[in-house]
Amino acid sequence: MAESSATADAARQGAESAAGQGAIFAGGSDAMLQTAIWLLVIVGLILLLAWAVRRFTNIGPRSVGGMRVLSALPVGNRERIALVQVGDKQLLIGVAPGHVSTLHVFDENVLEAPTARKTP
Template sequence: MKRMVRAMLALGTLLASEVVIAAAEPVTVPAAAPAPGGFGAQLAQTVFGLLVVVGLIFFLGWLLRRMQGSVQRGAPVIEIVGTRAIGPRDRLLLIQVGKEQILIGHTPGSIEALHVLAEPVDVPADARQATPEFAQRLLELMGKDQKDKK
């Protein structure tokens, strides 16, 4: 991954240096030179350039998602076992770290460990995978019901 980042940075530096060199060289253009192909050709070139840039953005987004997915393979070390809202912006979180469970208080200004449980709480597997109601309804409307995949 570091090699890819270095290669991208090197490519970006090379392209930037070529642009600077090209901008530094004086170019003589005849004053009355007509544009080759006229307005239609310029418009087509602009649209093609825009499509290339948008395609590059989508490709880099896809590449980033692929790289993040490969890093997160395997069992999660830290897992949120349960959560409970105790106010509009305040929450209690039960976190599983290895074989230990920690009760955490989360407010907009802080996160505090409230208690380390001596005996882990058994939570049913279906309760851990609970999807919030809005998210579940949105997935159903989009035709991607997660409950059917199991």
């Protein structure tokens, strides 16, 4: 009989510890859900900031006065080829650190100049 009461006590202690672990796991799933929600919020903020930077900064072809960069292609680490519109002429230029050279002057427009975007 003493053995059966010792076994019953051991079983009771095991059940209590299992119930306590269940509470830990329940809190763990809440913590995982909260962590996932915060992760989604942070990723959303990063995407929103990236959109705002692209929307409100002048990234891409720029125009100053009568000159406009229509297209640019990197050909090395610091070298690029650019198609530039100056008035009604289009020029293909090579740009490198400390050096700019004209590669070709086109008789007819190769690319149409993009129209100005309307800002809301």
